[in-house]
Amino acid sequence: MIVQSNHVAGMDLHLVEFPEQQVRRWLPWYVLSLVPSVKQRFLTGQLDASCTSERARLRILAHLFQHWQQNTGALSNLDIDPLPHQIHLVHHILNSGNYNWLVADDVGLGKTIEAGMLIYALRQRKEARRVLIITPSGLTTQWQEELSSRFDLHDFKIYGRDFTIRKASHWHDHSHDYVIGSMDQLKQAHHLEMLLHAEPWDLVLVDEAHRLSRRQYGLKLDASERFDLVKELRRREKIESLVLLTATPHQGMQDKFTALLELLRPELRDELQLIDLNPDLLGEMVIRNYKSDVTDKEGNFIFQGKTTHAVEVPTSEESREFDKSLQSYLKKGYRAGASLGRTGNAIGFVMTVYRKLAASSVAAIHQSLINRLERLELELEEQEDYDTDPYEDHRYQGESEETTARLISEGEEEFFSGEKEHLEDLIRRAQALNENDLKLQSFMQTIIQSTLVKSAEERVLIFTEYRTTQSYLAKALAERFGAATVHLINGSMSLDERMAAIEEFESAGQFLVSTEAGGEGLNLHRQCHIMINYDLPWNPMRLVQRIGRLYRYGQRKRVVVLNVNSKGTLDEDIIAMMYDRLNQVVTDMAHVQGDEFNENLKDDILGEMADMASLEEIIEKSQQQDIRRTQQRIDDALERAREAASLQRDLFEHAASFNAAIFNEQIVVTEEHLKSFISGMCRILEIELDTAYLKGSAWRLRFPIHLKEKFNLTRAIHSITFDRELSRQREDIELINYNSEFFRALIDIATSIDFGGKLASTGLKIRPRQSIIFAALLRWQNEAGRRMSEEFSLFLDAAGEIRLNPVEVQEWLLHDSEDVPPPAYDKEVARQSFLGLHNHCAQRVGRNMGSGLIPERIDPISILWASTDEEAPVDSYVDQ
Incomplete structure (x- = not known):
């Protein structure tokens, strides 16, 4: 566009703006030629041989692809x-x-x-x-x-x-x-x-x-x-x-x-x-987007749902007696630590870890008690350093606790008088339980067996917090199903080793036993939808993160979560109560609009509540309180978390988020758009097209000689596909996307000045009979003049009622367009129509100004009269 002219030393110079490149250049008159703009053509009714509705459709598609690529990179x-x-x-x-x-x-x-x-x-x-x-x-x-x-x-x-x-x-x-x-x-x-x-x-x-x-x-x-x-x-x-x-x-x-x-x-x-x-x-x-709101391209919710079961395993009189003895040991340990003041914190830490290990597995607490007794009976030359500070990476908390507790236990002095005798009694009881572990038996004979009843090849993800429990489970599974079926993930492994374990699990394994090292950042959903939590973490957020390894985008099956619960001991009863109360609160919050229950919303709220409820500290302090006091503290904490989650939800109502209704108003580029564009361009350019090649999974194109060089091809026959997998398998078949030279060349042709399609008249079954399709790019810039935002839009003006990207126009984009006679030209009607469309665009540009955004320009791409196709062909009008 010429924005300014000047006469210097006998030469006419013009300041020319190139909107796409956002540059201006002073150029001499003789390098310029007049090209009527979209606006000028419409206001004067200028049709010529290249003003066909099919060329207009292809021109619009080409600009749509450019915009889509620039704004998403998805092509x-x-x-x-x-x-x-x-x-x-x-x-x-x-x-x-x-x-x-x-x-x-x-x-x-x-x-x-x-x-x-x-x-x-x-x-x-x-x-x-x-x-x-x-x-x-x-x-x-x-x-x-x-x-x-x-x-x-x-x-x-x-x-x-x-x-x-x-x-x-x-x-x-x-x-x-x-x-x-x-x-x-x-x-x-x-x-x-x-x-x-x-x-x-x-x-x-x-x-x-x-x-x-x-x-x-x-x-x-x-x-x-x-x-x-x-x-x-x-x-x-x-x-x-x-x-x-x-x-x-x-x-x-x-x-x-x-x-x-x-x-x-x-x-x-x-x-x-x-x-x-x-x-x-x-x-x-x-x-912020929620799982309960997001959909696929067809509008279907992408998450297939999740089923959670608490599986209670039996407890014996022996396990309850062991727990009583362990609680007595722990109380003495806590008292001994408290009596030493700050220096006794390490003892309290060990007692808490022992509680967690006991809730995880009898094998884990049994081994830790043995380690403690052995250290008391040995004379250590030097004790290793240890650190009980908060963990930098909570994914390794359980493993870190286990290691740190072992290091602290490597002292040669008793935590309290008579500790050695108490340990001997506990180890004897734990040994008996270990030989008849009802939790492991139930896990192997009931849970695993029922999980594999429909498919003996089903893959299962098993989580535990502690390395000792992990080894215990891996050994039991290997003895039953073979060592090749069992794979591990824990904090001692490098990322490469963990990824290799996942690959082996997904290709040939059956069981993946993981500590919290696999609870965040690693995706395990491709070949697995069943998770077993052998122990429940004291921090509910870690359970949510575990589930997130399977319950995520790409999961094609309903996720099944089995939580092993062995009630009958103090800590396990408290943990079960905590999760039960948490589930009650979350379920209550997921009831919307009266009694309607939203299952997907429940999953969203569970994550928020688990993130906000500081329950781990309450359980740690429960040793000094009776269970009713602990229950009250859990209820109080959950009530505070519920209020915080409600406030957060109210606050995040104002955040930007995916809105399916608004998204559906936009023109979303699909494979159908690409196919329609290429087939249309092949007809225009007289490229022979065979769409049945390889049973329709690829297209074969035969180029005229004069086009072979234009497209930089060595052969006249060229094969293309829209299937990414096929293009990987066949190097001789070109995948159509923005990396395709052929595809970009077609876009360059369709957007060129000589291609035409700026003004046309098309048959479109619509009411009222005479309407206008207006394709435009709306653009915004910042205060420094840098383009910051761009919107591609199709407007339909039907008797003064203007709609954005209506379904019938989006449908028209996907099919060959037929020319129909244009309406009788009326200069004033054309002026008023264009003014109405331009003003509508200007209002939209004004409404969508954001922080730091100001209007830049409105660039028309094409205008079409849209009519019913009841009249004669347009041939006689072209000569006008």
């Missing part, structure tokens, strides 16, 4: 099949005007896929030339593999493994533009100091961002080193845009949640302190 050669909520999330962030967001989707909704799509799309836009991903240490390799295998992003390197920076200047090497780093390594003073010398990052993405913790106590702020890591990067202006990923951003702690929001938008600190008074602000910062 690239990616090993993903994105769901509507994932597409919406990426599209929403890219078109929001800023890239600082908290992505708080439920566990299992594919936050890694969403993050990968976002990174890929930003790189396509050339807006992510430098990216830093900060993750827990155990997930760095997984992130690298996901980005490489799914998104074809092979240049991400892991800091500390693939490279290490020892001099600040080394960061300026462009081979370090795409980095994955462990938050616990980068937070260390030396590494952080080096990192602060790096060039600013276009995008910093933090996985499991709830680990960035800052609490407020009165006027004092207590921040973790992980929080300070990101805060310091922000403060030093090393972050252009920040994306935080976490399924549990609130955790019932408003100050902690607000701290995360401050990292996103430091300039809004004062407003964020009063977020309750202005919750609409969350809509520009937080996006």
Whole structure:
């Protein structure tokens, strides 16, 4: 478009704007030629030989593909099949005007896929030339593999493994533009100091961002080193845009949640302190989707449901007597620890771990008691150091407790007088129970047997907190079903070893016995839908995370969860009571609109309640209280968690989220669009097309000689497919996506000036008989003039009533379009029609202005008169 003219030294120069590239150039008059715009053609009724409705349809499709790729990256050669909520999330962030967001989707909704799509799309836009991903240490390799295998992003390197920076200047090497780093390594003073010398990052993405913790106590702020890591990067202006990923951003702690929001938008600190008074602000910062809301592309809910059963196993008089003796031992131990003050905390810690081990398996407590007695009877030269501080990574809590308790127990002094004799009695009782373990017998003979009754090859995931119990179960399963059927995951294994165990389990195994090391970050749903929890964690959130390994997107079966429950001992009764009360509260909250019960909503609420209810500490203190007092404390904690969950739900009502109704208004590119476009372009270009090749799974194209060079082909016959798996198997068949040179060449042709299709008249069965289809790109920019957002829309103007992307027009896009005679040209009618459509678009641009977004322009693509096809062909009108 010419926006300004000037006459200099006898030469006419014109300032020409190229909207797609967002550039302006002064050019001499003789390099320019007049091309009527869409608006000009419509206002003057200019039809020519290339103004056919089929060319208009193909032109619109080509622009749709360009827009879809730019805003989602979903047409690239990616090993993903994105769901509507994932597409919406990426599209929403890219078109929001800023890239600082908290992505708080439920566990299992594919936050890694969403993050990968976002990174890929930003790189396509050339807006992510430098990216830093900060993750827990155990997930760095997984992130690298996901980005490489799914998104074809092979240049991400892991800091500390693939490279290490020892001099600040080394960061300026462009081979370090795409980095994955462990938050616990980068937070260390030396590494952080080096990192602060790096060039600013276009995008910093933090996985499991709830680990960035800052609490407020009165006027004092207590921040973790992980929080300070990101805060310091922000403060030093090393972050252009920040994306935080976490399924549990609130955790019932408003100050902690607000701290995360401050990292996103430091300039809004004062407003964020009063977020309750202005919750609409969350809509520009937080996006949250729930399992109960998301659907597939056909509108079907993607989760097949979950069934949870509590399986009670029998207890014996011997087990109850053992528990009484153990409770007596524990009370003496707790009293001994308390009498020593702070130095006695270690003894109390050991007593608590013994309780957990006893609730896990008789084998686990039996072995720990033996270890303790042996250490009392041996003279140790030197005792190892130990640390009872909170665990950096809660996935290894059980294993860490087990190890730390053993180290503390390696003292040669009794915790209390007579401990040795008490241990001998407990070991004798535990030995007898071990020889006739009713819990293991029930697990093997009843639970496993009933699980395999329908299919002897069914795969089963088994969780326990402790390594001793894991070994105990693995041995029993191996003896019964063979060692080759049993595989393990625990904290002693590297990520590569864990992934290898999963691969063996999914390919040829039958049982995967895992500690909490497999409870988060690893996906096990592809070949398994049955989970057995041999012990129940004292922290309910860990149970939710375990279930999330199977109950996630891609799971094709109903998930079955079996919780082994052996009531009859004090702690196991308390744990069973806790889960029972939790289930009651969650079930009650999942009743909506009177008595209607929402099963999917229950799963959402369970995760929120488990995240907020601090029940582990209550159980730990239950040793000093009677069971009624413990029950009351659990009820009080659940009531507080219920209130916090309700407040969080009210707060997150204002967050952005997937809305199926709004999503359905958008034009979502499908395989049918691609097929329709290619078949239509082949007809226009006179390319012979055989759609029955390989039983329809591929298409064979025969090119005219003059097109073979244009498409850079060595042979006249070229095969294409829309099936990713087939393209992997056949190198001679090209997959149609945005990486396809053939596909991009067709788009270039369809969007070129010479292709036509800016104005046409098409037959469309619609009422009223005469309507207008208006295809346009609506664009927004920031205050610096940089394009930030773009929307592709089809408007139907039917007698002054304008609708956005109506179903009949979307359907028209998928089929060959037939020309019909245009209406009699009336200059004033055309002017009023265009003015009405343009004003409607302008109002939409104004309504959708977000934070930092201002209108840029409205670019018409094509206009079509849409009529019933009852009249004669349009041939006689073309010469006009």
